[in-house]
Amino acid sequence: MEHSGNEILDRILKDAREKAESIIADAKKSAETVIEKQRQTARQNAEEKASALLKRAANDADIIRGKVSTDIKRQAGWIVLSEKNRLITNVLNEVKKRLVNLKKSEDYVPVLEKLIVDAGAVLGGGMLEVVLNENDSTLVKLNTLEKKISDRSSVDTQLKFSEQKIKAVGVIVKTIDDRIFVDNTFEAILSRRERELRLKITRILFSNVG
Amino acid sequence: MLESFKAVLETERDAERLIREAEEQAEKIKKSAQERAEAVYRETCQETIAEAKRKSIEIKEQAKMDAESEAQIFIKRAEKLKKKILASAEQKFGEAVNSILHEILS
Numbered sequence: 001m002e003h004s005g006n007e008i009l010d011r012i013l014k015d016a017r018e019k020a021e022s023i024i025a026d027a028k029k030s031a032e033t034v035i036e037k038q039r040q041t042a043r044q045n046a047e048e049k050a051s052a053l054l055k056r057a058a059n060d061a062d063i064i065r066g067k068v069s070t071d072i073k074r075q076a077g078w079i080v081l082s083e084k085n086r087l088i089t090n091v092l093n094e095v096k097k098r099l100v101n102l103k104k105s106e107d108y109v110p111v112l113e114k115l116i117v118d119a120g121a122v123l124g125g126g127m128l129e130v131v132l133n134e135n136d137s138t139l140v141k142l143n144t145l146e147k148k149i150s151d152r153s154s155v156d157t158q159l160k161f162s163e164q165k166i167k168a169v170g171v172i173v174k175t176i177d178d179r180i181f182v183d184n185t186f187e188a189i190l191s192r193r194e195r196e197l198r199l200k201i202t203r204i205l206f207s208n209v210g
Numbered sequence: 211m212l213e214s215f216k217a218v219l220e221t222e223r224d225a226e227r228l229i230r231e232a233e234e235q236a237e238k239i240k241k242s243a244q245e246r247a248e249a250v251y252r253e254t255c256q257e258t259i260a261e262a263k264r265k266s267i268e269i270k271e272q273a274k275m276d277a278e279s280e281a282q283i284f285i286k287r288a289e290k291l292k293k294k295i296l297a298s299a300e301q302k303f304g305e306a307v308n309s310i311l312h313e314i315l316s
Binding site: 027046056065075080083087098107197 | 214217218221222224225226228229231232233235236237239240242243244246247248250251252253254255257258259261262263265266267269270272273274276277278280281284285287288289291292294295296298299302303305306307309310311313314315
């Protein structure tokens with residue numbers, strides 16, 4: 001009887017221990033489940049933000065690529081363009097130098113006369129004043145030029161030297177009332193036609209390169 | 211008999227205590243798990259976002275490196291073209307000067 005009684009007591013305690021262990025095991029399992037569920041929820045929620053971040057990064061990367069590409073194409077274009085510009089300017093500077101030196105050559109007077117006639121024709125003939133630099137006044141005979149202007153403009157033309165003098169090489173022709181003038185100094189011609197001349201120089205210098 | 215009854219009663223009290231203690235411990239485990247779960251949520255969010263940020267930086271740096279690498283190719287091409295331009299211009303310099311002089315003077 002005593003033996004049987006001990007068995008009952010042991011059984012009661014054993015059952016209690018097992019139940020206690022089960023309670024704790026369930027609690028641990030439940031705890032793990034809760035934690036894992038939170039982890040999953042956190043991943044899902046954060047994934048949306050992470051996805052937005054990565055999408056923005058991809059957009060930024062496109063912008064960076066585009067910007068660098070644009071900048072570098074501009075820079076590369078600028079390298080080529082500035083070199084072309086420098087070389088074109090070299091040609092124009094040489095032209096200016098030769099035009100100034102033309103004064104010393106025998107070709108100068110016919111050129112000067114042509115510039116006077118061209119300017120007179122543009123002004124439509126009539127009473128005109130010719131403005132030259134100090135040295136050139138003695139080189140030109142105006143009466144031979146009057147006829148040429150008259151022929152081209154179909155208006156009787158009279159030319160006279162202006163008291164005004166210029167420093168530039170070339171000529172300024174103006175109406176007697178001072179209201180209209182044509183500046184045919186070399187400097188003015190080059191300046192007036194610079195755009196057109198640059199295009200022409202570009203075609204000559206770079207026609208065989210890209 | 212009375213002794214036996216007392217012993218059973220005592221053992222049952224012990225058993226109840228064991229179960230009560232287990233329930234208290236289980237409650238603590240659940241409470242602790244709840245607190246841990248909040249921390250895990252926070253940490254997982256932070257880790258996921260931090261990882262995305264790190265990848266974002268990588269993506270942008272890679273894009274920059276790719277673009278700069280491409281840029282070098284463009285610059286080299288431009289430098290090569292510049293040399294060709296210079297060679298061509300040197301060759302045709304006289305022709306250009308004479309042509310422009312002719313244009314102005316004729």
